[in-house]
Amino acid sequence: xxxxxxxxxxxxxxxxxxxxxxxxxxxxxxxxxxxxxxxxxxxxxxxxxxxxxxxxxxxxxxxxxxxxxxxxxxxxxxxxxxxxxxxxxxxxxxxxxxxxxxxxxxxxxxxxxxxxxxxxxxxxxxxxxxxxxxxxxxxxxxxxxxxxxxxxxxxxxxxxxxxxxxxxxxxxxxxxxxxxxxxxxxxxxxxxxxxxxxxxxxxxxxxxxxxxxxxxxxxxxxxxxxxxxxxxxxxxxxxxxxxxxxxxxxxxxxxxxxxxxxxxxxxxxxxxxxxxxxxxxxxxxxxxxxxxxxxxxxxxxxxxxxxxxxxxxxxxxxxxxxxxxxxxxxxxxxxxxxxxxxxxxxxxxxxxxxxxxxxxxxxxxxxxxxxxxxxxxxxxxxxxxxxxxxxxxxxxxxxxxxxxxxxxxxxxxxxxxxxxxxxxxxxxxxxxxxxxxxxxxxxxxxxxxxxxxxxxxxxxxxxxxxxxxxxxxxxxxxxxxxxxxxxxxxxxxxxxxxxxxxxxxxxxxxxxxxxxxxxxxxxxxxxxxxxxxxxxxxxxxxxxxxxxxxxxxxxxxxxxxxxxxxxxxxxxxxxxxxxxxxxxxxxxxxxxxxxxxxxxxxxxxxxxxxxxxxxxxxxxxxxxxxxxxxxxxxxxxxxxxxxxxxxxxxxxxxxxxxxxxxxxxxxxxxxxxxxxxxxxxxxxxxxxxxxxxxxxxxxxxxxxxxxxxxxxxxxxxxx
Ligand code: 3H9
Numbered sequence: 280x281x282x283x284x285x286x287x288x289x290x291x292x293x294x295x296x297x298x299x300x301x302x303x304x305x306x307x308x309x310x311x312x313x314x315x316x317x318x319x320x321x322x323x324x325x326x327x328x329x330x331x332x333x334x335x336x337x338x339x340x341x342x343x344x345x346x347x348x349x350x351x352x353x354x355x356x357x358x359x360x361x362x363x364x365x366x367x368x369x370x371x372x373x374x375x376x377x378x379x380x381x382x383x384x385x386x387x388x389x390x391x392x393x394x395x396x397x398x399x400x401x402x403x404x405x406x407x408x409x410x411x412x413x414x415x416x417x418x419x420x421x422x423x424x425x426x427x428x429x430x431x432x433x434x435x436x437x438x439x440x441x442x443x444x445x446x447x448x449x450x451x452x453x454x455x456x457x458x459x460x461x462x463x464x465x466x467x468x469x470x471x472x473x474x475x476x477x478x479x480x481x482x483x484x485x486x487x488x489x490x491x492x493x494x495x496x497x498x499x500x501x502x503x504x505x506x507x508x509x510x511x512x513x514x515x516x517x518x519x520x521x522x523x524x525x526x527x528x529x530x531x532x533x534x535x536x537x538x539x540x541x542x543x544x545x546x547x548x549x550x551x552x553x554x555x556x557x558x559x560x561x562x563x564x565x566x567x568x569x570x571x572x573x574x575x576x577x578x579x580x581x582x583x584x585x586x587x588x589x590x591x592x593x594x595x596x597x598x599x600x601x602x603x604x605x606x607x608x609x610x611x612x613x614x615x616x617x618x619x620x621x622x623x624x625x626x627x628x629x630x631x632x633x634x635x636x637x638x639x640x641x642x643x644x645x646x647x648x649x650x651x652x653x654x655x656x657x658x659x660x661x662x663x664x665x666x667x668x669x670x671x672x673x674x675x676x677x678x679x680x681x682x683x684x685x686x687x688x689x690x691x692x693x694x695x696x697x698x699x700x701x702x703x704x705x706x707x708x709x710x711x712x713x714x715x716x717x718x719x720x721x722x723x724x725x726x727x728x729x730x731x732x733x734x735x736x737x738x739x740x741x742x743x744x745x746x747x748x749x750x751x752x753x754x755x756x757x758x759x760x761x762x763x764x765x766x767x768x769x770x771x772x773x774x775x776x777x778x779x780x781x782x783x784x785x786x787x788x789x790x791x792x793x794x795x796x797x798x799x800x801x802x803x804x805x806x807x808x809x810x811x812x813x814x815x816x817x818x819x820x821x822x823x824x825x826x827x828x829x830x831x832x833x834x835x836x837x838x839x840x841x842x843x844x845x846x847x848x849x850x851x852x853x854x855x856x857x858x859x860x861x862x863x864x865x866x867x868x869x870x871x872x873x874x875x876x877x878x879x880x881x882x883x884x885x886x887x888x889x890x891x892x893x894x895x896x897x898x899x900x901x902x903x904x905x906x907x908x909x910x911x912x913x914x915x916x917x918x919x920x921x922x923x924x925x926x927x928x929x930x931x932x933x934x935x936x937x938x939x940x941x942x943x944x945x946x947x948x949x950x951x952x953x954x955x956x957x958x959x960x961x962x963x964x965x966x967x968x969x970x971x972x973x974x975x976x977x978x979x980x981x982x983x984x985x986x987x988x989x990x991x992x993x994x995x996x997x998x
Contacts, residue, residue, distance in 0.1 A: 284357060285347070288316025289338065290323060295331040295473070296466050297324035306344035307337045309385045311357025317389075318363045325371045332469040333370060334462065335393060336377040337386075342402065345384025348411065348559075352552055360385060360417055361539075368392040373478040377465040378402040378453065383441060387452075388417035391426065394478035396453040397468055398444040399461050404452055405441025409514050411558055412551035412928060416542030420521035421482070421534045427451055428487040429522050433501040436518050437509065482531045491526045498523055511797045512928050513548045517541040549938065553930030556976075557920060560913035560931070564755045565744055567731075568910055574741040577689065579603060579749075583659040585676055587618025587649070590693055591665035593721025596622060597750040599646040600722075606650050606659065615649050622647060625722060653683045661746070663715055665693040673697060674705045681706040689739050691715040696766060699732040699759045709734035713743050716763060718922045726922030727752040728763050753921040758908045765918045767903060768932070771895035774958070776802035777828040779888055781873050782954075783880035786849040787861050792885035793892060797926025802892065803849040804859055807842035811835055811849075830872050835865065890947050896932040897944060901962035904933075904975070912975035933975045941969035 286303025299320045301307045317335075324330045337343055346360065367374055367389070376382070376390035378398040387404050390396050398404070406415040406423065414420060415436060423432040427450045435442070447453045457464035472478060491497045498519060505515035524537040545551055566572075582598045584591045587609035598605040609615035626644060629635040635643075656662055662680050666672055673692055680690050690712050692702050703712035714730025727747045731740055740756070747754030757763040762770060776789050780803075790801020800808070815836040818825060825833045835841075835848060842848035843857060850859035873880050900915045909915050916931020929935045936944050945961055952959040961969075968974065 284312035284315055285310035286312040286316070288313060288320050290320045292330070293462075293466060295329060296469060297327070297330045297333045298462065299324070299333060299335045300338050301336070301343055302338040304339055306341040306381065307339070307386070308344050308347040309360055309389070310347040310350070313343075314358040314360050314363045318358060318366050321363075321366045321370055321374075331372060331473045333372055333374045334377050334465050334469065335367070335374060335389070336462065336465070337379050339380070341380040341386075342376070342378045342382040343386030343389055344381050345386050345407075346417070348555060351411075351413075351546065351555060364389060364392045364417055368480060368482070373469060373472050373475075375465055375469045375472075377457075377461050378404065378444075379461055381441070384408050384415060384419075385417045388415055388419045388422070390453075391418065391422040391481050394480065395468065395472065397455045397457055397461070397465050398447060398453045399457050400444050402444040402447070402453070402456075403441040404444075404447045405439065406436045407439040407441065409437060409439040409509070409512070409518060410554065412512070412514050412548060412554035413545045414514055414518045414521060414538070414542055416538060416545075418482075418535060418538070420518060420538050421525045421531060423452075424488055424491075424522050424525045425484040426481050426487075429491045429526055430497050430500070433497070433519065433522055434504070436522075437501060437505055437515055488526050497526070511926055513550045514545050517545055550928040553928055553934055553938075556913065556930045556934050557916065557927055560917050561753050563911065564753065564914045564917045565748060567740055567744065567756055570737045570741055574737045576745050577660060577687065577738060577742045579660045579742065579746055581605070581659045583608060583656040583662040583684070584665055585609075585662065585680070586665040587615045588665065588667075589621070589719060590717060590721055591663075592618050592622045592625075593719070593723075594663055594665055594693065594715075594717055595647050596625065596643070596722040597717075597752070599643040601746075601749040601751075602646070603749075604646045604648070606648050606655055608650050608653065608656065610651060612651060615651065619647070619649050653679055656680070656683050657685065659684060659688055661689040661691060661743075663691045663693055665717075668694060668697060670697050670701060673702050677702050677712070678705050681708060687711065689713065689742060691743065693717055694730075696762055699730050700734070703732050703734060710736035711739050713739050714757075714759065714763075715743060716757075716765075718765075724922060725751070725753045726765070726918060727754045728757045728765060728918065728922075729754055730757050730759050730763055732759050753917050755914045755917050756910060758906075760903075760906065760908045764903055764909050764915055765922050767908075768896045768899045768915065768919070769923065771899045771958075772892050773802050773806065774828045775891040775895045777831065778955070779883055779891065780831055780869060781827070781876065781878050782883060783873070784883045784888060785861075785866070785869070787859075788883070788885070789888050789892075790859075792888040795885070796889045796893070797929055799924030799926075806832065807848035807850055807852075807859065808857075810842045810844055812841040812844075827876060830876065831869060834868055834872060838868070840865075891951060893932060893935065894944060894948055894951075895958075897936040898948065898959070898962050898965060900933050900936075901965035901968075901975070905962060905964035937974040937976050941965060941974065942972070945969045 289300040289302050291298045301313055303310055303313050324333045374393040375395040376393040378390060380401060382390050382404045384407055387406055406419045408415050444456050448456055455468060501519050509515045521538045521541055524534040528534045582603050582605045584595045584605060584607045587607050591607060595605045595607045609618060626640045630637055630640050662684055664673060664676050677690060692714050694714055695716055699714040703709035706712060712732055713735045716728035716730060718724035718726045729743050744754050779789055786803035790803050793801045811832045814829060815833045840847045843852055846852040851862045903909045904912055912933040915933050919925035919931050920927050925931055948959045948961055
């Protein structure tokens with residue numbers, strides 16, 4: 280093997296068994312050296328007369344995490360995966376996959392060419408390629424339907440979520456679970472099979488695919504599922520087409536050829552690049568550039584939540600789901616009871632939908648303890664305050680937390696916009712104070728903005744980021760600046776949506792245009808959901824004149840139209856329904872306000888709607904980046920996809936801008952500047968990058984960014 284190859288396969292012998300161990304830390308993807316190693320080791324075992332069986336396993340915590348994702352989109356000359364898998368499948372000696380951890384994507388596909396599969400209790404198996412804009416391209420679409428039936432296989436491939444070993448055994452993906460030493464159990468299993476004249480090959484199991492032949496509902500159900508859960512995505516249709524081939528083609532290899540062709544189409548599709556950008560982007564976001572990897576983490580063995588409302592309850596569920604005991608505190612007994620019953624109902628819903636077993640529900644409920652007393656928080660390692668947005672109240676709570684919790688406990692505030700430093704200032708431990716901005720509903724939404732105060736210590740930041748990962752959140756660091764990352768970008772987006780309404784578009788047109796772009800919900804549906812009265816009331820209270828962009832929504836509030844909460848806002852809602860119906864009675868209001876403000880209403884194209892709303896995100900994103908509020912452009916993509924319904928297959932707003940070309944972005948913006956010169960002034964970083972044909976992807980580090988813009992010393996600290 281040459282040096283350029285990445286990863287290897289260790290070869291050892293135990294009696295008459297060869298043990299092949301994939302070794303490519305940390306998760307054993309099928310990089311070039313692994314592919315070469317597999318071919319070589321199988322050949323070696325087959326050539327050795329003393330060997331009668333082969334075990335394939337993984338070093339460390341993973342079996343094989345799939346193809347090496349970093350190779351996609353690049354040209355590589357390494358050995359071919361299909362060839363290696365063919366050698367395993369047609370080995371003269373039986374091969375058993377001893378699955379010691381994650382067998383995902385190409386990892387499960389490797390296990391599927393083995394004759395037998397055994398897993399530990401920690402093993403997980405899945406085909407998550409769809410999350411990368413791909414399909415299982417190493418035989419998964421042909422073999423899995425043969426093993427578990429096309430219907431189940433389609434569900435698994437379209438969801439992309441892995442199964443536990445127990446589920447995999449129930450479904451017949453693995454043959455056994457090892458309760459003790461995996462390799463010892465695998466050897467014992469294989470010894471029993473060695474004498475058999477034939478060993479099963481998944482490719483030969485045709486019964487289940489033949490059963491589905493002619494049963495149109497299998498593919499129709501899959502198409503309906505994909506339309507519902509993966510709107511706008513290219514790969515799901517390709518996966519379904521592959522399974523159609525598995526069902527209808529008599530020759531297994533014809534199905535394989537189709538799979539290869541459809542895989543290639545996915546590989547060439549821009550969605551694949553966008554989704555892989557998000558895969559690596561999420562992992563990059565979890566790292567903080569100036570905090571060393573070795574920074575010690577504080578163990579989080581117990582947590583406290585202050586506030587048992589929707590947010591507090593959702594955060595408590597996240598912690599319990601991560602196995603962390605949590606106390607939930609409210610000073611009002613009724614609120615506390617209500618909060619606990621909402622948590623219980625949410626879990627019950629998961630049980631009813633088959634997402635959790637009754638046993639699991641009891642376990643997580645057992646980890647959540649209600650309390651009325653701050654004294655009970657004395658031994659928590661982290662306390663997360665989740666009360667409504669009021670600085671005085673939050674400061675009061677932090678003073679109390681500072682007194683009652685142990686000295687090294689982390690104190691976190693779930694604020695969506697208040698100044699973390701002002702909150703930290705009332706404590707004697709500003710280094711332990713951090714913002715944790717969860718998104719509602721916190722038990723569902725993956726985004727977590729971790730807000731770094733000017734004094735937040737490295738240990739605090741690293742610990743909270745790691746806790747975010749344990750809670751399966753997409754955690755992104757923001758400096759303590761107004762609006763943090765997400766809401767600051769959102770302001771420009773909703774501003775443009777509101778201006779479009781004044782200029783002649785209707786809510787339904789704006790929403791449809793952005794939903795067809797891929798946003799999960801248009802801005803006016805979103806505003807109706809949040810409630811139009813929040814801003815209106817705040818402006819009244821502060822005695823602030825209504826800005827032009829908010830004139831329509833404030834007028835709707837004057838007419839008692841608050842949004843979904845009272846069944847009328849930009850749309851009308853039928854009793855108990857969230858489905859928006861057009862509200863023609865509002866059109867006069869729109870016209871009247873446009874007239875009053877001397878705005879001539881005109882026909883607006885869908886493209887203009889998309890450009891103005893999305894480029895508003897991009898321009899503000901560029902400012903956030905140049906100010907150092909976000910560490911890298913990919914972080915903003917992660918924020919928008921996980922918190923604001925931006926389509927993952929477009930890779931987030933900053934990636935989308937790169938795809939469009941930053942020069943084109945600037946051109947479009949300068950055309951809009953006739954409408955509002957101030958708003959469309961390009962961020963200096965965006966302008967500079969467009970002039971040098973750069974992209975946000977090549978995001979320079981903070982220092983270089985400052986250099987590029989001669990921004991040294993400006994806004995790089997706690998803005
Ligand atoms: C495929 O298989 C296509 C085939 O069907 C067809 C081929 C023809 N490659 O997530 P972590 C890196 S497509 C390269 O933090 P965890 C990751 O970037 C593949 N690198 O660990 C990170 O790097 P860094 C289908 C990979 O313990 C480090 O490993 N497979 C790969 O939280 C640790 O990762 C998948 O989609 C990879 N395949 O979770 C599975 N996987 O330290 C993708 C990870 O520099 N992987 N890395 O930031 C996962 O889901 C998780 O990594 C796993 C471990 C559950 C395995």
